[in-house]
Amino acid sequence: MSRELSLAEIFQLGYYWETKILLTAVKLEVFSELEGRAKSADEVAERIGADRRALTLLLNALVAMRVLTKEGDRFANTETARRYLVRRAPQYVGHLLLLHDAEWNNWGKLEEAVRTGRSPVSRHVFETDPELGSNVLSVLHRIGQQSGPELAKRLKLDGARTLLDLGGGAGTNAIAFCQTYPNLTATVFDLPATLRLTERTIKEAGLENRIKLLPGDFNRDPLGGSYDTVLMSDILHYQDSSTNAALVKKVFAHLLPGGRLIVKDRFLDQSGTSPAWTTAFAVHILVNTERGACYTTADALKWMTEAGFESVRELEPTAVVEGVKQG
Numbered sequence: 001m002s003r004e005l006s007l008a009e010i011f012q013l014g015y016y017w018e019t020k021i022l023l024t025a026v027k028l029e030v031f032s033e034l035e036g037r038a039k040s041a042d043e044v045a046e047r048i049g050a051d052r053r054a055l056t057l058l059l060n061a062l063v064a065m066r067v068l069t070k071e072g073d074r075f076a077n078t079e080t081a082r083r084y085l086v087r088r089a090p091q092y093v094g095h096l097l098l099l100h101d102a103e104w105n106n107w108g109k110l111e112e113a114v115r116t117g118r119s120p121v122s123r124h125v126f127e128t129d130p131e132l133g134s135n136v137l138s139v140l141h142r143i144g145q146q147s148g149p150e151l152a153k154r155l156k157l158d159g160a161r162t163l164l165d166l167g168g169g170a171g172t173n174a175i176a177f178c179q180t181y182p183n184l185t186a187t188v189f190d191l192p193a194t195l196r197l198t199e200r201t202i203k204e205a206g207l208e209n210r211i212k213l214l215p216g217d218f219n220r221d222p223l224g225g226s227y228d229t230v231l232m233s234d235i236l237h238y239q240d241s242s243t244n245a246a247l248v249k250k251v252f253a254h255l256l257p258g259g260r261l262i263v264k265d266r267f268l269d270q271s272g273t274s275p276a277w278t279t280a281f282a283v284h285i286l287v288n289t290e291r292g293a294c295y296t297t298a299d300a301l302k303w304m305t306e307a308g309f310e311s312v313r314e315l316e317p318t319a320v321v322e323g324v325k326q327g
């Protein structure tokens, strides 16, 4: 068993002031405003439309947090802020922080959610704010480009010819899989607003002739032709169990005999207490989706068995499961 937390660590856990200071600075575009040269609080306040005294307090705190530097009365970005928090920087990750900031009010309703078991929201971010959803996916795409090819190799898709990437987002997996397997063609199915981003990433990868886009709602709309492989990556935690069971059944009908359904998600272990990140993610899902949840791999295997898959198994603990349709 891991060691118990000290009192100091408990205080640290309960202390979120710096979190909100950073998120607010990203929202106010403080780092983008400081791009290129150091500026006084007066200058920044005028540019972003802020109160000088209040902004000075925020900037001073950011200096103490080591995201900005200060010389005299002038503030400047650190190298890290320059690289990741300036909107025009190629490695900008601010969209992810903007998502956290947008979800701040939902987190404020955690007590109510725990008391009632009901979520404060009725729809998830990809429905309520497609632009923010796409921006977040574009950051995740950049990060995922490193892990995608490894996943593709581990899944051993050598014999596959047609892949459906359901809720495929920026197309990160479809692109990595097609790059790894030259005989594979893919369809990325997603909400129309998300596919605007996917179109760009596929073009950037030069795979327009091998990856096509299919817009729609995967719970309501047809999923196109038959496929020999279907991937569901990080989509099931947004939905309740019966919706997921129905979706797995629908996918089963679109698989060719011998075809594989691969589900990759943030699963909890049977105890519900591990992986640590996923236990907190499950609470995030509680307050930021209407009926989502973090499931176990046993849940996913059950949906597959009930849908008619002949052989089902966990490929990677708390991460990847597969079902194979009878050949």
Ligand SMILES: C[S@@+](CC[C@H](N)C(=O)[O-])C[C@H]1O[C@@H](n2cnc3c(N)ncnc32)[C@H](O)[C@@H]1O
Binding pocket: 126, 137, 140, 144, 166, 167, 168, 169, 170, 172, 173, 189, 190, 191, 194, 216, 217, 218, 219, 232, 233, 234, 235, 238
């Ligand atoms: C967390 S992202 C996962 C993206 C991608 N599969 C990956 O692993 O990188 C969830 C995706 O599901 C899509 N999505 C959510 N609900 C959907 C629905 N009802 N129909 C189609 N796509 C949906 C979102 O637009 C988003 O692209």
